[in-house]
Amino acid sequence: MSRHSLLAILLVGVVWTTGCLCDVSVLSVRNSLPTGQACGGSLAENLSSGARIYCPGSEEFTNSTQRWSTLDAPTFRLTVEVATENDVVEVVKYANQQNTSFLAVNNAHGAIITTGRVQNGIMIWMRQLDSIKIAEDGQTATFGGGIIDKTVTDGLWAARKQTVTGGCECVSVIGPGLGGGHGFLQGRHGLVSDQFVSLNMVMADGTLQTIDATHELWWAVRGAGHNFGIVTSITSKIYDVKYPQWSFQNFTFTGDKVEALFENINKYLLQNGTQPVDLWHHAFFSQAGIVLYILQEGVEAVSSAYTAPFLALHPVTTFAGTGDYPDLPGWVGWGRYGGTCHNAGLTATTRFPIELQTYDVRATRRVYDLFISTLNEIPALNRSAILLEGYAQQGVKAIPAKDSAYPFRGSNLLVAPVIRFVEGSKELEESAVRLGEALRDIFHESSGVMEKRVYVNYALGTESVGETYGEERWRLRRLRRLKRKWDPEGRFSFYAPIA
Ligand SMILES: Cc1cc2nc3c(=O)[nH]c(=O)nc-3n(C[C@H](O)[C@H](O)[C@H](O)COP(=O)(O)OP(=O)(O)OC[C@H]3O[C@@H](n4cnc5c(N)ncnc54)[C@H](O)[C@@H]3O)c2cc1C
Ligand SMILES: *[C@@H]1O[C@H](CO)[C@@H](O)[C@H](O)[C@H]1NC(C)=O
Ligand SMILES: *[C@@H]1O[C@H](CO)[C@@H](O)[C@H](O)[C@H]1NC(C)=O
Ligand SMILES: *[C@@H]1O[C@H](CO)[C@@H](O)[C@H](O)[C@H]1NC(C)=O
Ligand SMILES: *[C@@H]1O[C@H](CO)[C@@H](O)[C@H](O)[C@H]1NC(C)=O
Ligand SMILES: *[C@@H]1O[C@H](CO)[C@@H](O)[C@H](O)[C@H]1NC(C)=O
Ligand SMILES: *[C@@H]1O[C@H](CO)[C@@H](O)[C@H](O)[C@H]1NC(C)=O
16 A cells, blocks of 8 residues: 555544534534535635535534634634635635634634624635645645644554644644644654745735745744734644654642642753753642643653652652654544533633743642632532643754744743533632632732733633733834735734734
8 A cells, every 4th residue: 555545544544533613523524414514605606616605594604603712713704624725725815805803713622702793704624735745855735724733643644653743633734833832753853843944825905825935925924923814724744753652651649749740840840941852741739739740752761760759749640651643642642532622612611821930839830729719619610720831942943033923932831721611601700710810810929020921822812912922023014014914904813913
């Protein structure tokens, strides 16, 4: 079997998943109504035969507009499921003619509430653009603009290659990548956006451009890219798999261990911002207690230098295991069957991210106590969590910060209260936001840094432009100048808009 037919089978298999939003099956789409639906006027005439238009009232439309978080979701008057690059061009031109706002959507895991400013707009569903093509020289691959992480990881793995993607199997590559994009391999190779070699992008005026190192927007698309266009394909660096094997150990702890646990994390894992390049850790708080994952690359078991200090704290449970790189998301609950992929369309899921250098142990205790006591007080928030993510940073820090719009290359930790609730009363929503902000404030005050550094892809949407894109004045001036030039009408001003 040739590598390509193998890849094709793999890709079809990947779409047939259950659980997350990525599971709406391709076949049901292919058997569905023909293009040319009344809600799209004569748009269908200009689209490829693979494109589909879904109108309100149909089950396809309802399914297409489901989102990971319901809070302040955008609303649409039609969904266009594009099948080619040129379909995107045609939809953007059509939307501009109609003076209608539009939004590109891959897997709808973007939760920032600014996208809610799209009302009665046109949804451009990218999921059919999920191709992978590895270049002859094996140094780069070209991916469709709607591809999801699992398709990339599995597709490259079949050729013994890999690249940096986000950790969750159902998140897209472009969604995170345009804002940086954290992933398991970033210690080796940098962020998702650091892999870009070129992007094909449909601009605000409906023209198609190739953006590479020679283009004026090259700096901006790597960190603030959601503001400038719709990516139909990217060419990214890929790498030979040097260390196929990874191992994990997970631990659960009771709340009385917070201080000892975070002292250990600081000392043995984080090592004052020099976490070893082969190591990844992630902790989270929930009402059930504390979980810690330690993952290590290229070993049969996580080194006892890292695990022993945590075993000494008498975890409630601990498990160890080993496998291959594609197994990682499953180990940490980010696989397609895991909870994070699942809950599409059910809850408002709000995040309050902040970047840190190290854990202030006393502040972390205060965060834990406030979190648990509030969940006890307000049971409707009891599915909330706090993410405490510790990626290796070498690959990120190796790239000069001024070279791209991604602003926070100096950070060591990404923490984020994730406050979840089923939307009902305004009062509940206010309680959720109050809790999230209070938790973030404790972390922020403890950081000793005046600025609040907010990862754009986790942002709630109430943060300032400087908080999400960096407070340096030259950055903000440059971003605003480029925005005025390339998107004067603000057609891409819905996901963390610069203006
Ligand atoms: C469960 C979960 C796990 C996550 N894991 C990670 C992670 O490991 N690393 C990380 O860095 N982040 C992660 N995130 C955050 C993630 O980066 C953002 O949620 C991101 O917006 C998701 O992109 P999406 O394409 O899946 O979602 P979508 O909602 O489909 O897209 C998000 C936004 O991106 C823009 N967009 C989408 N497609 C295109 C395109 N082709 N061209 C131009 N713009 C486009 C649109 O403005 C859209 O509103 C995670 C989020 C969730 C919910
Ligand atoms: C279809 O394309 C033609 C030629 O570019 C253009 O004049 C027309 O306005 C388009 N129609 C729609 C509905 O977008
Ligand atoms: C819509 O989604 C539901 C639930 O995932 C699924 O059972 C159904 O087949 C989908 N309908 C269509 C038309 O895709
Ligand atoms: C386009 O829409 C905006 C906002 O809905 C409105 O302010 C503006 O007047 C419209 N322009 C045209 C030419 O219809
Ligand atoms: C941690 O690193 C920072 C920055 O390199 C340095 O200033 C500080 O002294 C270090 N702290 C410890 C405890 O090593
Ligand atoms: C730890 O790993 C074991 C074995 O894979 C698994 O059964 C368990 O659910 C994991 N615990 C957590 C908290 O993820
Ligand atoms: C969480 O709260 C709901 C009510 O909102 C309740 O039914 C459920 O039992 C609670 N779960 C826990 C673990 O406390």
